[in-house]
Amino acid sequence: xxxxxxxxxxxxxxxxxxxxxxxxxxxxxxxxxxxxxxxxxxxxxxxxxxxxxxxxxxxxxxxxxxxxxxxxxxxxxxxxxxxxxxxxxxxxxxxxxxxxxxxxxxxxxxxxxxxxxxxxxxxxxxxxxxxxxxxxxxxxxxxxxxxxxxxxxxxxxxxxxxxxxxxxxxxxxxxxxxxxxxxxxxxxxxxxxxxxxxxxxxxxxxxxxxxxxxxxxxxxxxxxxxxxxxxxxxxxxxxxxxxxxxxxxxxxxxxxxxxxxxxxxxxxxxxxxxxxxxxxxxxxxxxxxxxxxxxxxxxxxxxxxxxxxxxxxxxxxxxxxxxxxxxxxxxxxxxxxxxxxxxxxxxxxxxxxxxxxxxxxxxxxxxxxxxxxxxxxxxxxxxxxxxxxxxxxxxxxxxxxxxxxxxxxxxxxxxxxxxxxxxxxxxxxxxxxxxxxxxxxxxxxxxxxxxx
Amino acid sequence: xxxxxxxxxxxxxxxxxxxxxxxxxxxxxxxxxxxxxxxxxxxxxxxxxxxxxxxxxxxxxxxxxxxxxxxxxxxxxxxxxxxxxxxxxxxxxxxxxxxxxxxxxxxxxxxxxxxxxxxxxxxxxxxxxxxxxxxxxxxxxxxxxxxxxxxxxxxxxxxxxxxxxxxxxxxxxxxxxxxxxxxxxxxxxxxxxxxxxxxxxxxxxxxxxxxxxxxxxxxxxxxxxxxxxxxxxxxxxxxxxxxxxxxxxxxxxxxxxxxxxxxxxxxxxxxxxxxxxxxxxxxxxxxxxxxxxxxxxxxxxxxx
Numbered sequence: 167x168x169x170x171x172x173x174x175x176x177x178x179x180x181x182x183x184x185x186x187x188x189x190x191x192x193x194x195x196x197x198x199x200x201x202x203x204x205x206x207x208x209x210x211x212x213x214x215x216x217x218x219x220x221x222x223x224x225x226x227x228x229x230x231x232x233x234x235x236x237x238x239x240x241x242x243x244x245x246x247x248x249x250x251x252x253x254x255x256x257x258x259x260x261x262x263x264x265x266x267x268x269x270x271x272x273x274x275x276x277x278x279x280x281x282x283x284x285x286x287x288x289x290x291x292x293x294x295x296x297x298x299x300x301x302x303x304x305x306x307x308x309x310x311x312x313x314x315x316x317x318x319x320x321x322x323x324x325x326x327x328x329x330x331x332x333x334x335x336x337x338x339x340x341x342x343x344x345x346x347x348x349x350x351x352x353x354x355x356x357x358x359x360x361x362x363x364x365x366x367x368x369x370x371x372x373x374x375x376x377x378x379x380x381x382x383x384x385x386x387x388x389x390x391x392x393x394x395x396x397x398x399x400x401x402x403x404x405x406x407x408x409x410x411x412x413x414x415x416x417x418x419x420x421x422x423x424x425x426x427x428x429x430x431x432x433x434x435x436x437x438x439x440x441x442x443x444x445x446x447x448x449x450x451x452x453x454x455x456x457x458x459x460x461x462x463x464x465x466x467x468x469x470x471x472x473x474x475x476x477x478x479x480x481x482x483x484x485x486x487x488x489x490x491x492x493x494x495x496x497x498x499x500x501x502x503x504x505x506x507x508x509x510x511x512x513x514x515x516x517x518x519x520x521x522x523x524x525x526x527x528x529x530x531x532x533x534x535x536x537x538x539x540x541x542x543x544x545x546x547x548x549x550x551x552x553x554x555x556x557x558x559x560x561x562x563x564x565x566x567x568x569x570x571x572x573x574x575x576x577x578x579x580x581x582x583x584x585x586x587x588x589x590x591x592x593x594x595x596x597x598x599x600x601x602x603x604x605x606x607x608x609x610x611x612x613x614x615x616x617x618x
Numbered sequence: 619x620x621x622x623x624x625x626x627x628x629x630x631x632x633x634x635x636x637x638x639x640x641x642x643x644x645x646x647x648x649x650x651x652x653x654x655x656x657x658x659x660x661x662x663x664x665x666x667x668x669x670x671x672x673x674x675x676x677x678x679x680x681x682x683x684x685x686x687x688x689x690x691x692x693x694x695x696x697x698x699x700x701x702x703x704x705x706x707x708x709x710x711x712x713x714x715x716x717x718x719x720x721x722x723x724x725x726x727x728x729x730x731x732x733x734x735x736x737x738x739x740x741x742x743x744x745x746x747x748x749x750x751x752x753x754x755x756x757x758x759x760x761x762x763x764x765x766x767x768x769x770x771x772x773x774x775x776x777x778x779x780x781x782x783x784x785x786x787x788x789x790x791x792x793x794x795x796x797x798x799x800x801x802x803x804x805x806x807x808x809x810x811x812x813x814x815x816x817x818x819x820x821x822x823x824x825x826x827x828x829x830x831x832x833x834x835x836x837x838x839x840x841x842x843x844x845x846x847x848x849x850x851x852x853x854x855x856x857x858x859x860x861x862x863x864x865x866x867x868x869x870x871x872x873x874x875x876x877x878x879x880x881x882x883x884x885x886x887x888x889x890x891x892x893x894x895x896x897x898x899x900x901x902x903x904x905x906x907x908x909x910x911x912x913x914x915x916x917x918x919x920x921x922x
Contacts, residue, residue, distance in 0.1 A: 447777075585887075
């Protein structure tokens with residue numbers, strides 16, 4: 167869809183008029199929007215905001231992963247439309263989208279940030295678990311002076327906490343991809359197994375996985391369950407979390423994943439692999455792409471853990487699939503793990519440019535962009551006021567998970583924590599070490615780094 | 619008869635030695651200048667910079683001298699020790715096998731007609747011009763426990779080569795040694811072609827058989843080539859990265875983590891450039907020590 171001036175006018179007419187407040191250093195903040203003007207469907211006051219006065223005229227640099235000029239991909243097209251919408255609101259500001267590849271692009275972004283200068287990123291995508299490093303290095307600016315009370319009320323509290331460092335918030339939360347379970351309904355039907363309800367328990371999940379592990383007449387081996395376990399993928403941590411385990415203490419200074427609750431959860435995961443043998447033989451070092459291929463192409467995988475990112479692929483390729491929450495564990499409640507996609511704004515001395523970058527960062531996560539660019543949100547939005555399309559039931563399911571999603575804690579050594587735990591989980595699910603030993607070994611690596 | 623000029627007059631009328639040399643070689647210096655500049659900017663400079671970083675607590679934007687702290691950290695780092703062991707095993711197995719395979723293949727090519735030698739050199743060199751990423755991806759599929767070629771060929775059932783901590787490193791090594799050592803074949807083949815035939819003729823007249831000729835003539839005269847190859851293969855083996863990164867990502871449970879992969883993660887994932895540089899310095903010292911031993915063992919006074 168092309169963003170036109172007419173559409174901008176419609177959008178702005180629907181949005182409550184917002185004024186502006188100037189707080190220290192000339193920074194411009196969004197004023198509260200009128201709750202009375204919020205759309206009826208919104209569960210909270212809409213923080214829809216019109217354009218604010220900016221003292222900046224010029225260009226901003228937006229470093230975006232996976233972007234290719236000309237709308238070569240869906241995400242690229244959406245990025246182009248979002249920029250067009252923003253530029254309609256702010257004719258004096260031009261946004262240059264700098265595409266960086268997913269593979270190796272992080273280094274490009276980091277180098278550009280460190281180099282600074284006029285070509286440095288003003289706004290950039292960052293996962294919340296890496297955010298603290300950018301804050302520590304003075305590369306991310308606090309968004310608090312630019313965040314209205316309506317914004318605060320609109321963003322899920324657990325999500326807003328995910329971008330908090332030392333009492334300040336340092337990125338605009340975009341979306342939350344919680345980990346859920348993808349089901350292949352064709353395999354369920356093939357074995358006459360009923361699709362589970364949302365409140366299924368681990369025992370029910372285990373039973374289903376056993377029932378769906380079988381060999382077809384043509385020799386194809388079908389497995390009940392799989393999940394990627396790689397250094398930076400936390401999907402299987404949902405098992406220890408479901409039993410009450412947490413990787414670090416709340417202040418992030420202590421390793422706590424060797425608790426009985428976490429060991430219990432990991433034991434459940436290893437049982438699937440070693441006792442029930444419902445996982446493929448390569449489980450433990452299986453690549454995510456191979457899992458998706460087994461699910462949608464080879465039809466040899468009944469269930470796997472994943473975030474909402476795969477929905478687009480399955481819809482586009484007309485692959486039948488269902489989504490369910492993680493099975494309920496020992497806590498008796500729904501619990502899952504997830505990441506948090508955010509837009510951070512580079513700390514810079516030019517207050518006017520910083521304000522403009524903040525306006526753009528906020529816009530990219532706002533109800534305004536949702537209204538201007540249909541289909542913009544590829545994962546459950548971080549704001550309550552942004553509805554998930556009703557014709558996307560799978561995304562609706564993921565959206566329901568956001569409220570109880572456990573985001574990963576903020577620690578400067580997150581990369582090492584994630585890598586160490588996953589390496590030892592690999593050892594546990596392949597039988598090299600017991601779950602207890604695995605989580606203790608991870609602790610031996612992590613504790614010296616935390617300095618708690 | 620020419621009269622000798624006094625020294626003062628000579629120095630007054632002729633440019634100094636240094637200036638003469640500059641005038642004489644100026645064109646040459648200018649020719650090598652671009653290459654020298656590239657070497658200094660992109661190789662020598664970064665090496666020195668890395669050396670300095672190894673003694674600093676360095677992140678993306680901050681640096682602070684911390685003496686030998688980074689090296690002390692490495693001594694206590696279990697993953698670093700594991701990566702050293704993995705890299706040493708990989709090197710100890712792949713280098714001799716590559717040398718031997720290259721020697722045997724080059725030896726088998728030697729009696730062939732020139733055009734067939736050319737054909738085989740080109741064929742064997744093909745893997746060298748193929749991206750390691752592609753080779754590693756293919757090998758990852760070949761090791762797939764359910765439909766990979768390895769299990770199908772060996773009829774072993776669903777052996778999870780890359781997902782078992784006790785097998786993964788050996789699977790990676792197998793993928794490396796089963797890739798033809800292209801540079802070795804080509805260099806040995808060229809070196810064998812330059813050994814004077816009269817040496818073999820003389821040995822034949824003396825009654826030496828093929829094996830004796832191979833052992834007493836070919837092998838000793840290939841020593842300079844062997845030295846070059848063993849040093850290069852050792853360096854390449856110590857620096858293994860893409861193959862592991864693609865096939866196993868360093869897992870499972872650090873079973874295939876190598877030093878260079880750890881340097882990559884430490885530097886670019888964790889922004890801990892001080893530790894990463896210290897790891898690189900350790901790698902440099904190890905390679906230098908092994909190369910020094912190899913130079914000592916393989917050095918040859920024989921020229922032909």
